[in-house]
Amino acid sequence: MGAGYSFNLRVLLPYFSDLGWGAVVTLELSVLAILISFPLGLIGALMRLSGNKVSRGLATTYVEAVRNIPILVLLYILFYALPAYGVPIGAFTAGMLGLAINSTAYTTEIFRGGFAAIPAAQYEAARALGLRPIPIFLQVIFPQVFRVVLPTLGNQIVSVVLASAQASIIGVGELTYETQSIGSKTFRYFELFGLAALFYIACVQLIAVFWRLFTRGAARTLSAR
Amino acid sequence: MISSGHFLGYVVLLLKGAVVTLELSLGGLVIGSVLGLVLGLMRRSRFGGLRALALLYIEALRSTPFVILLFFIYYALPLALNLDIPPYLAAISALSLHCAAYMAEVVRSGIDAVVKGQWEAAYALGLTYRRVLGLVVLPQALRIMVPPTIGVYISTLKDSSLASIIGFVELLGQGMAVRESNVGRNTTDILLAVAIGYFIMCYSLSRLGRYVERRTQQKSRAVAEAGERLSAVVLSPGGV
Numbered sequence: 001m002g003a004g005y006s007f008n009l010r011v012l013l014p015y016f017s018d019l020g021w022g023a024v025v026t027l028e029l030s031v032l033a034i035l036i037s038f039p040l041g042l043i044g045a046l047m048r049l050s051g052n053k054v055s056r057g058l059a060t061t062y063v064e065a066v067r068n069i070p071i072l073v074l075l076y077i078l079f080y081a082l083p084a085y086g087v088p089i090g091a092f093t094a095g096m097l098g099l100a101i102n103s104t105a106y107t108t109e110i111f112r113g114g115f116a117a118i119p120a121a122q123y124e125a126a127r128a129l130g131l132r133p134i135p136i137f138l139q140v141i142f143p144q145v146f147r148v149v150l151p152t153l154g155n156q157i158v159s160v161v162l163a164s165a166q167a168s169i170i171g172v173g174e175l176t177y178e179t180q181s182i183g184s185k186t187f188r189y190f191e192l193f194g195l196a197a198l199f200y201i202a203c204v205q206l207i208a209v210f211w212r213l214f215t216r217g218a219a220r221t222l223s224a225r
Numbered sequence: 226m227i228s229s230g231h232f233l234g235y236v237v238l239l240l241k242g243a244v245v246t247l248e249l250s251l252g253g254l255v256i257g258s259v260l261g262l263v264l265g266l267m268r269r270s271r272f273g274g275l276r277a278l279a280l281l282y283i284e285a286l287r288s289t290p291f292v293i294l295l296f297f298i299y300y301a302l303p304l305a306l307n308l309d310i311p312p313y314l315a316a317i318s319a320l321s322l323h324c325a326a327y328m329a330e331v332v333r334s335g336i337d338a339v340v341k342g343q344w345e346a347a348y349a350l351g352l353t354y355r356r357v358l359g360l361v362v363l364p365q366a367l368r369i370m371v372p373p374t375i376g377v378y379i380s381t382l383k384d385s386s387l388a389s390i391i392g393f394v395e396l397l398g399q400g401m402a403v404r405e406s407n408v409g410r411n412t413t414d415i416l417l418a419v420a421i422g423y424f425i426m427c428y429s430l431s432r433l434g435r436y437v438e439r440r441t442q443q444k445s446r447a448v449a450e451a452g453e454r455l456s457a458v459v460l461s462p463g464g465v
Contacts, residue, residue, distance in 0.1 A: 005304055005305045005306075005307070064428065065424065067427075067431075068379075068423065068424045068427035068428045068431065069383075069420050069423050069424055069427070070383040070384070070386035070387075070397070070423055071383075072386050072387060072389075072390075072397065073386060073397060073416070073419055073420050073423060074420075076397075076401075076416055077413070077416050077417070077420065080404070080412070080413075080416065081411075081413040081416055081417075084411040084412075084413055085413075158288075162288075162289075162290045162291075163290070164290075165290035165291075165292045165293060166290070166292055166387070168292065169292075169387075169390055176290065176292055176293060176296075179293075179296075180296065180300075183300060187304060189296070189297075189300040189301035189304055190297075190301040190302075190304060190305045192301075193293055193296055193297040193300070193301050194297075194301075196293050197285075197289045197293050197294075197297070200288060200289050200290055200293065201284075201285055201288040201289060203288075204287075204288035205284075205288060
């Protein structure tokens, strides 16, 4: 540490509640984006695998377009362009939608990989047993797909939490935004960004541990059926 | 909308920005790959201390948003160290440090993909650790590492768009500057042009990655088949 700068966390005490609320918004943003994108990703994967050329083309175009554009550009388009066409949109909604749109593309690919991992014999065997298409999907295929994709979905949750920091740039009052705004008042950037980094690291590690337990539990439940 | 005469001028600016984006992200990838190679080798070192250190770095960097790292270098380090860090230096340092954590994992899995028998055979021939690594393992690992490295380049290229928020003018920075010089007008077309710019760069890279991956697989299959034929001949009773 250079001359004139000394580590001091006490200066930040009055701002701890702001940081805490910022962290809550970070979590809200991430949870909503995940809850929207996971089911949409499943639908996207079914579209990519369907026999219908149009739905396959749509889903493929969506995935390729979104995965090859930075999230920040997507956030700017939502936040600045939609109001220009008379669609009023707040920062939080734009941030959440941007994260969800991005995450849907990746989740589509994750589910697609899961379906690809199921051998065709599973479909044939289920059909030979006289099962109809919907039970084949719900009772035979989906439980297996679910088990294949669970670990990768955990990585996707982590990606969404990390990406949510970019919502600060369009003014969503989440943790990174609060960190920066308190920094501009106190100039305690070193402590602030250190704390924020620790929060994200703790979050990610907790998600990883929790998800591993969840995956193991789910695998046991599914194989017990 | 911006009138078409102006728009052409803006496209030239955006193209310049795209070149800067390519340079910035390539710089981050190159420095990050060098650091990543060191970290990846540390992960497979004989010394527990080095392994732990590398793991700590990789986990910490991969669990921190890139924006936080960038802000830390741009806002916190100059105050703490009494240094002047210009946006360009902050952006390329952050990209390199971030990229290094991901490249370390690419290097580690590349080394792991080389079968153990290769190490054992090379040691049995009396080669030292350094020679085994440099002459036997790394040349094989490097070929496996090319497609995932292209993947890391794509995400580094997308991350480099965040350099625009600390005032570095790359593709997105140019786009935002054009937006600001057209206050009050609908500048959706500029944002879309920026998006298309990123799409063209990233999509071409991902196609290249897929092509290289397919070729690597074909080549390694050919090598494996040649090996099988050879051992079939050598091991078959009566031999050649």
